[in-house]
Amino acid sequence: GQQLNQSPQSMFIQEGEDVSMNCTSSSIFNTWLWYKQEPGEGPVLLIALYKAGELTSNGRLTAQFGITRKDSFLNISASIPSDVGIYFCAGQRVTGANSKLTFGKGITLSVRP
Amino acid sequence: DGGITQSPKYLFRKEGQNVTLSCEQNLNHDAMYWYRQDPGQGLRLIYYSQIVNDFQKGDIAEGYSVSREKKESFPLTVTSAQKNPTAFYLCASSTVPGANVLTFGAGSRLTVL
Numbered sequence: 001g002q003q004l005n006q007s008p009q010s011m012f013i014q015e016g017e018d019v020s021m022n023c024t025s026s027s028i029f030n031t032w033l034w035y036k037q038e039p040g041e042g043p044v045l046l047i048a049l050y051k052a053g054e055l056t057s058n059g060r061l062t063a064q065f066g067i068t069r070k071d072s073f074l075n076i077s078a079s080i081p082s083d084v085g086i087y088f089c090a091g092q093r094v095t096g097a098n099s100k101l102t103f104g105k106g107i108t109l110s111v112r113p
Numbered sequence: 114d115g116g117i118t119q120s121p122k123y124l125f126r127k128e129g130q131n132v133t134l135s136c137e138q139n140l141n142h143d144a145m146y147w148y149r150q151d152p153g154q155g156l157r158l159i160y161y162s163q164i165v166n167d168f169q170k171g172d173i174a175e176g177y178s179v180s181r182e183k184k185e186s187f188p189l190t191v192t193s194a195q196k197n198p199t200a201f202y203l204c205a206s207s208t209v210p211g212a213n214v215l216t217f218g219a220g221s222r223l224t225v226l
Contacts, residue, residue, distance in 0.1 A: 031213045105155035
């Protein structure tokens with residue numbers, strides 16, 4: 001089945017550092033999304049990408065839709081303690097009423113003060 | 114404020130008992146979804162509904178049942194047939210079926226004793 005690969009499972013960084021996460025697949029996706037989940041809560045959408053090569057920012061977050069359509073990257077600059085959480089990538093291969101999202105397994109980010 | 118409300122937040126169940134998780138949305142979204150989250154496993158789709166009185170199986174529907182009698186409500190029943198029901202359950206909705214932007218509830222944690 002379709003799979004989105006995120007690794008490593010956990011990342012530990014120092015406050016103020018930048019961090020980059022990627023999400024890869026063996027299949028082409030037409031839409032890439034990045035969600036963040038804080039402990040005990042549901043995921044919240046951070047950035048949505050709709051076009052190959054697209055680079056989109058949301059505050060200190062920047063995400064890119066890979067040219068091959070098989071990957072996406074999320075960068076967080078100048079990390080702060082509230083960046084802690086699980087970061088999921090998600091992809092959609094086709095559009096239409098029956099289309100569903102595929103989620104990666106997530107990367108748990110820890111930020112040391 | 115519009116959003117998705119899941120209840121209860123925490124639920125304990127004895128083996129062999131059915132339990133129903135509630136999901137209510139006031140976003141006027143057409144589509145609703147149930148995901149299961151296990152540590153390090155990402156989000157796996159259980160059931161989804163594109164319209165009232167209709168629902169479809171997701172990737173891991175065995176041992177679960179749903180109903181969609183009202184647009185705003187999509188309860189999930191975890192039956193005794195579910196062999197490993199202890200997990201975090203997330204309800205989500207989208208404006209239209211197949212939309213890639215999901216709004217999630219805060220989740221319900223089910224523990225089987």
